[in-house]
Amino acid sequence: MGVTHTFPHRRTTCIHVITLAVNDLTRALAFYRDGLGLPSEGVIGTEFAGDETNPAGAIAIFHLHGGLILTLYPRTELAKDAHSPFGPPKTGEFSLGHAVPTKEAVNALLATVAAAGATVTAAPHERPWGIYSGYFRDPDGHLWEIMWNPQLEDI
Amino acid sequence: MGVTHTFPHRRTTCIHVITLAVNDLTRALAFYRDGLGLPSEGVIGTEFAGDETNPAGAIAIFHLHGGLILTLYPRTELAKDAHSPFGPPKTGEFSLGHAVPTKEAVNALLATVAAAGATVTAAPHERPWGIYSGYFRDPDGHLWEIMWNPQLEDI
Helix, strand or coil, X not given: CCCCCCCCCCCCCCCCEEEEEECCHHHHHHHHHHHCCCCCCCEECCCCCCCCCCCCCCEEEEECHHHCEEEEEEHHHHHHHHCCCCCCCCCCCEEEEEECCCHHHHXXXXXXXXXXXXXXXXXXXXXXXXXXXXXXXXXXXXXXXXXXXXXXXXX | XXXXXXXXXXXXCCCCEEEEEECCHHHHHHHHHHHCCCCCCCEECCCCCCCCCCCXXXXXXXXXXXXXXXXXXXXXXXXXXXXXXXXXXXXXXXXXXXXXXXXXXXXXXXXXXXXXXXXEEEEEXXXXXXXXXXXXECCCCCEEEEEECCCCCCC
């Protein structure tokens, strides 16, 4: 495929891990594991304490289908690990998309996440390009789009 | 799997689309397609013009292995689509992880992205939990971690 010269060795998806920076690891884990029902062993890596300059290792990991891994990591530690300080907490500048097979499923899932503590920012509606979707923000402000998209063949 | 009550219908990965908000769609496309070599048809959806309240449709799409889709979308339009205004441009509060099979490949890929205009924030080094990695920010500030992780079995 076309990425062979820069991503020469990957055999599955190009992006392996999505790490969300969170203010409160316990709260974020509760939202994704207990609220949304994503499977996780809970917080691991607590044996790596870190210090003022070295990041601690405590993290929550979710193994999703397709080999993709979602992790929750304190923003203070991600900033140290990346050597790239973050500013004050604010909403993220991206969105993660989750597709479902019907419009009714879009409505139902947004109701579920709202009950789990998310903020629905855009109620589901039709886009001119054929997608029916709504958005929510998780307790740390990360933006998700729940969509019905007939062009996604594998849903 | 454990998410059946909230994500009942998905058959592949749970996250289908990662949308990065960008300031300049042409610049971002050039970085990811021409600089990193990710395959894309270029900007599509320009027939949906949008207006002050409705988002325009112009977007760049990358179909990655595993069914995952990476899209680049102007931050002004994502904010309108999500009904959730963004603040001034700043660095994102997450990271996307790309795993490679050797430490040498980590070094080589970071050199490639630096040549394509990325800013390497953390040179590759060993973490106490067994990962060798470095970080870069793309031209819009989005954070990526290039890692060698012996625990990722499918690399």
